Amino acid sequence: MRKLDGSLATFILLLGILLAFAGNSLLVRIALAGGQIDWAGYTIVRLVAGALMLCVLFTAQNRKPVLPGRRDAAGALALFVYAVAFSWAYVRLDAGIGALILFPAGQITMQIIGLFRGIVPTRRQLAGVLIALAGLIYLMAPGVTAPPLASAILMACAGIAWGFYTWSGKLGTDPTLATARYFVGASLLALLLLPQVDMSMLSWRGIGIAAISGAFTSALGYVLWYKILTRISITSAAVSQLSVPAIAAIGGVILLDEIMTSRLLVGGMIIFIGIGLTIWASIRGGRT
Secondary structure, eight states: OHHHHHHHHHHHHHHHHHHHHHHHHHHHHHHHHTTSSOHHHHHHHHHHHHHHHHHHHHHHHHOOOOOOOGGGHHHHHHHHHHHHHHHHHTTTSOHHHHHHHHHHHHHHHHHHHHHHTTOOOOHHHHHHHHHHHHHHHHHHSSSTTOOOHHHHHHHHHHHHHHHHHHHHHHTOSOHHHHHHHHHHHHHHHHGGGGGGOOGGGOOHHHHHHHHHIIIIIIIIHHHHHHHHTTTSOHHHHHHHHTHHHHHHHHHHHHHHOOOOOHHHHHHHHHHHHHHHHHHHHHHHTTOO
16 A cells, blocks of 8 residues: 555656646746747746745755855756757747657757767667657758747757756756756856846746746756656656657647647657657666
């Protein structure tokens, strides 16, 4: 019974995390598409709110201040680049398409980083990565229903940065402290965006949405994600992330009146097949 209760708690926690990840795409689109705030202002508020939330939590638990050091520079920079590219891309991208570009780009990046760290993929895993990459290229290819190319490239860059950020977090021993340090460092870098802020677009609603995204669906979501990786296998984690673009796409259609295009469906199916093949190959090879 205890094992069942623990599994149910893990499932509920994982579901909450995935909803938070999809929520990031929906919140930024609600704010930017509604003209409540500009992309630079959204990025600054999101990172600062996340840093404040994590600093309060860590200080309350450990009674120590959060002081980022040189070893946190790579993670902070990756988080900053991700947040900037993410917000800037979503000025013109729909929620579902953005998530469908973001997560495969991040997973492909992690595969490449793993390769450089000596984790050699099998042929089936490599085939899966190439299929996912083909789906991503198809989704971004020019055409009547293609997403804006510049925005799609920006989101791909956000995914690459997310991959580096995830690896940086995995190398730490304390997820809350590592994430707090990264957010503090990234929020300091975000001050460089102040000249880019369009003050005429700032509204309390836009600031509030950005703050919710930063403090809850981002900061707390990332901490919980690193922690849940100790309860589930990497394979299960990868499978679960496949649901995020679908959740974001459905939410975009319901909440933002976005259109479910054939390109989104076909491109998404190709990407899911590719990542699914990679995960299946990992299970067959005993790499979980």
